[in-house]
Amino acid sequence: MEIKYLLAFGAALVLTLVVMPVLIPFLHKIKFGQSIRKEGPKSHMAKTGTPTMGGIVFVLVPILVMLILDYKAFATPEMLIVVFAYLGYAFIGFLDDFLIVVKKNNDGLKPSVKFLLQSVLAVVFYICYTYVADTSIEIPVLHLSLNIGILYFFLVFIMFTAESNAVNLTDGLDGLCAGTSLIAIAPFIIFSLLKGQHDLAMFLLAVSGALLGYLRFNLHPAKIFMGDTGSLAIGGLLAATAMVLKQELLLIIIGGVFLMEVLSVIIQVTSFKLTGKRVFRMSPLHHHFELGGMKETQVVLMFWCIALVFAALGLWLGVI
Template identity: 60%
Template sequence: MDFSEILIYIFGFLGALIIMLIVMPGFIRYLHKIKFGQTEREEGLQSHKVKNGTPTMGGIAFILVPVLLYGVASCFSIVSFDMDMLIILLAFVGYGLIGFIDDYIIVVKKDNTGLKPSMKFLMQSVLAIVFYLMYVSHHDTTLWIPLLNVSFDIGLLYFFLIFFMFTAETNAVNLTDGLDGLCAGQMIIALIPFGIFSWLAGYHNLVFFLVLVIGALFGYLYFNKHPAKIFMGDTGSLALGGLLAGVAMILKQEILLILIGFVFVMEVLSVVIQVTYYKRTKKRIFKMAPLHHHFELSGWSETQVVHRFWLAGVVFALIGLWMGVH
């Protein structure tokens, strides 16, 4: 990496960050004006009821800013649109669009019903299949095993792996978005190792885009930290989940996605365990799922949960990074 390339990344990061800091106050005021506010679940924590009316769909901003800046950079031949980047951009925007439809239904009806789960899963599944077909049109179906540094061609099983990655990761990130700053901060932590993997692999286009997204997320986090002035909504969380799955696929780091994003994994597993156990025994393992609510009900403040989950995320990200480079 030469000095000019480093400058491009720095300016990309700062550009996305500064634009977010400039546009977000006006965007928040506009969402207030059109009454696009959050509606907390009736069965949710009482302490979260004060969040009713907080503007949602903030994910629109941190989706559009990186995508538009990438487009501008491509006009100056700083980056280009190859098949890999097309998959990344479509995953980011495509899953964000599903989330936007869900959010729109919620804010218009003023309840948390949104898209029917079956319809949301169908749309997520269709995108996963499309991205798999795009990917195998120019890549093989090998799976890389960290530490052992060996790859196996798993053939048709790769389809099921990719399908699971996209559908599970988008839902896992969505479930994590339940506390002020938790999801955005955790996503920044998870994207940094993948940015390093991209740089080591020589994926200049992907490094630049991830830098843009991280910069935009820092800008968003300034307004989403406790007490949050805006939420990302399903628009943002589904987009980020799709991005993370797409990046892991392009970089052949499918296994490390589980480790680097283990906080997301813990959140979705807590829901699966809670529901399964309750159906069989009518008893609960956790005080409330997803997992972050369990710790809130155990006496941790919202900021304590967020900061400790971030710390856990840093630990898993560092372990994943170490495994990925050895």
């Protein structure tokens, strides 16, 4: 079994490292480049035209690796929910990215349409999951299981919609989202092993290998961006994984960086609407530090360190 874990991680890593050098020039050739929003930092305008939709690779490669190594791993309802959450939110992101590329501006899917699609998937996964599991949540540290009934629907709905959007907001600096996502996935690999969910652990290792391979080309200066295809997929993956492992509450802590990013946007918008003043130089939060004089690489490294603290705390709370 340990060999399969290593094979899943290694095969996904190597395959991604092989595919990326072929994909990047191809995306350049067909002009699938990123359009940078005008409201963002001026220094980011130099990134216009950088190939996007790199998330396609780290979404499809892990699934291909799993099908080759052990196609029976997808036989359980829990695994199917995780995989289809990964694919489903990736598809929403792909639609958004495709429209952005075609229109040559940063306007993809209308926010209302995007949220509607995210919401529909959240409802579908809630229904599918409650057919095979109850509506209880585990209380960390106390080792209690609490059945919250219909409230579980609202928890799952918020998890999927908020997590996918939060990860999406974090994708604003070279290497930021991929690095923090890798760190956030790590505790769930350990939780999977502790709960005997070996197939899920293997899949998450394959995703981690593919993400690490992608990160090789996404570090500053990035040669490719993941786009909404990748960021929404990761958000959906984290939410689905937390749900099937009954670690819904720990997702809040483990995904602390994503929570910080989305809260910074909420605070900024609310403050400006109510008082006409901004709390941050710019939101999401990573831009605040960037405009404060920190180099992009310094901001990314700082957020990686913060993500490590959150992940370690969440893991500790989950195993004590």
